[in-house]
Amino acid sequence: MLITESPKKLVPKFFGKTSKSYDRVVTGATFGRDKYWKNEILRKVPSVNSVLDLACGTGILTRLIADTYPNAKIIGVDIMQNYLDVAKTNSQNYGNITFVNQDAEKLNIDLKFDCITSSYLPKYCDAETLVKACIKHLKDDGTIIFHDFTYPKNSFVKNLWDLYFVVLNFIGIFIPSWKEVFRDLPKLIRSTSWLDDYEKTMRHNGLQAEQKLLTLGSSAILVGKKIC
Numbered sequence: 001m002l003i004t005e006s007p008k009k010l011v012p013k014f015f016g017k018t019s020k021s022y023d024r025v026v027t028g029a030t031f032g033r034d035k036y037w038k039n040e041i042l043r044k045v046p047s048v049n050s051v052l053d054l055a056c057g058t059g060i061l062t063r064l065i066a067d068t069y070p071n072a073k074i075i076g077v078d079i080m081q082n083y084l085d086v087a088k089t090n091s092q093n094y095g096n097i098t099f100v101n102q103d104a105e106k107l108n109i110d111l112k113f114d115c116i117t118s119s120y121l122p123k124y125c126d127a128e129t130l131v132k133a134c135i136k137h138l139k140d141d142g143t144i145i146f147h148d149f150t151y152p153k154n155s156f157v158k159n160l161w162d163l164y165f166v167v168l169n170f171i172g173i174f175i176p177s178w179k180e181v182f183r184d185l186p187k188l189i190r191s192t193s194w195l196d197d198y199e200k201t202m203r204h205n206g207l208q209a210e211q212k213l214l215t216l217g218s219s220a221i222l223v224g225k226k227i228c
């Protein structure tokens with residue numbers, strides 16, 4: 001079954017009531033893979049003075065970057081204020097992170113960054129709009145790193161993946177704030193072609209682009225670099 005409504009319309013539905021439990025759920029529901037994926041993103045971040053983390057959510061990746069680059073200026077952006085509230089509370093000891101409430105597709109920050117990261121955002125956005133917004137905020141030799149879920153291509157893994165989401169959908173009955181996420185997220189992941197769309201869009205906009213599949217093709221990282 002494909003998802004028919006605009007993925008962006010799912011954002012308030014998925015993230016309106018989930019900010020307080022997000023960190024626990026993302027770790028549990030991905031069997032700890034989220035931490036590994038975020039470390040893989042981090043490995044792609046070049047030595048930087050400034051980083052913009054789009055759709056920073058509760059700031060898990062934002063703080064990982066800040067820990068690695070304590071002298072860098074880091075800005076986390078998210079469209080949902082409730083997620084930013086948790087991010088701010090959890091980042092009180094970080095003097096180098098600032099959080100901003102904005103829509104990444106209408107990004108308007110008066111700065112250019114060495115690196116722009118984002119985990120779990122691409123599937124909710126339009127590739128052309130988001131890539132152009134990022135390029136506007138990227139220094140000449142800057143890097144964009146996008147990460148998100150992908151639907152595995154291998155049929156055995158696909159069957160396991162489908163079964164896992166049936167179980168998660170059942171678990172959702174007992175966790176009302178996550179019920180819609182566990183029900184609709186697999187449909188969104190099956191229907192998105194974010195990885196190829198963003199890769200093509202990056203190339204059309206003059207970036208070098210390279211993708212890497214992770215964990216049996218259940219997520220992927222796409223790195224875009226400005227060609228100087």
Ligand SMILES: C[S@@+](CC[C@H](N)C(=O)[O-])C[C@H]1O[C@@H](n2cnc3c(N)ncnc32)[C@H](O)[C@@H]1O
Nearest residue numbers: 015055056057078079080083103104119120124
């Ligand atoms: C699953 S959470 C991921 C949070 C964080 N990146 C992480 O990896 O833990 C997705 C986040 O994307 C944010 N989001 C979705 N669409 C957005 C947009 N257009 N602009 C900014 N943030 C957006 C949501 O509010 C939510 O906090």
